[in-house]
């Protein structure tokens with residue numbers, strides 16, 4: 201067959217190949233014919249007259265997408281000897297079966313090759329033909345079996361992984377279904393009660409000149425909006441809703457200050473020191489209530505993690521792509537084996553006091569702003585939660601960012 205035709209034929213499917221190497225042309229021909237007669241239906245048999253020719257041939261076969269299942273090599277050849285060839289091939293193709301043909305004088309090399317080239321068999325010249333074919337058959341069958349085992353093992357591993365994932369999903373879905381049902385009931389009730397807070401507007405109108413009352417009433421009205429936002433987030437979470445948040449351009453530091461003002465009403469917050477360091481003061485396109493919700497979650501976690509006189513620091517910086525908000529505390533910190541679990545829904549170390557949904561909701565909100573959130577913590581020293589929000593979310597024109 202001309203070379204080009206040969207190549208075209210070989211490229212189409214993966215061939216399994218047996219390569220024979222012997223510098224004695226007549227012997228090589230006899231060997232390839234014998235193997236071809238016995239295994240020709242399943243294997244292609246190729247010959248090489250030297251170790252270098254064999255290396256080139258095997259490289260080419262692999263390049264063309266074929267596999268060399270067996271190399272049968274003579275030991276004594278001009279240039280590179282059989283044991284060196286097999287040793288080299290073993291490094292690159294450890295799964296290929298290697299057989300050495302040797303005279304009595306080459307037994308030492310065979311032993312060396314058993315130890316260094318993963319030699320499967322050696323045959324002392326002259327060999328018995330039937331015994332030779334049986335040995336080759338046996339080795340090829342074993343290789344197939346090993347391959348099949350490996351394939352089955354991989355399939356089993358994939359199936360097992362899928363099973364575990366499905367099971368986890370089922371548990372999650374079940375939890376969410378419970379939360380969903382609960383949320384629907386709670387949301388309904390909270391919404392009903394919140395309408396009562398609408399009367400605050402009436403109070404405001406009744407005493408338009410009392411600034412103090414107006415300020416308090418405004419706080420109540422703002423809180424109402426935020427509670428609605430929290431409720432809405434729980435509903436989104438339970439229903440796995442993913443529609444985009446409504447966003448506008450806000451001065452980020454003003455949003456942070458609003459969160460700090462709200463948290464200041466918390467009795468425990470009064471006994472913590474808050475430090476802010478705004479290295480940049482950018483405008484960002486965001487959903488104000490949602491980002492306040494994230495910051496309140498982070499700040500509340502920080503308060504709960506610190507003792508009286510603990511310090512909570514908010515630092516705002518940026519790099520080329522993101523505005524970075526670090527919320528740090530000098531509290532109890534998080535054990536390293538919990539650093540991943542804290543992001544899972546329902547993970548809490550606060551018993552009855554926590555639902556374990558805070559960080560899960562933060563993660564969802566930040567994801568809904570194309571950002572990311574992460575945590576670094578050292579047990580006993582404190583934690584830093586880092587929020588990255590894109591400087592340019594790039595979705596729509598109203599997402600453009602200006603700087604103050």
Ligand SMILES: Nc1ncnc2c1ncn2[C@@H]1O[C@H](COP(=O)(O)OP(=O)(O)OP(=O)(O)O)[C@@H](O)[C@H]1O
Nearest residue numbers: 501502505533542548549554555556557558559583
């Ligand atoms: N700043 C922090 N310092 C130490 N541990 C923290 C901090 N923030 C979060 N954690 C740990 O992560 C867990 C999960 O936090 P997450 O806010 O999701 O839920 P939670 O605070 O327990 O409950 P809630 O639903 O009321 O927020 C906490 O229970 C706590 O163990």
Ligand SMILES: [Mg+2]
Nearest residue numbers: 497501558559
């Ligand atoms: Mg929390």
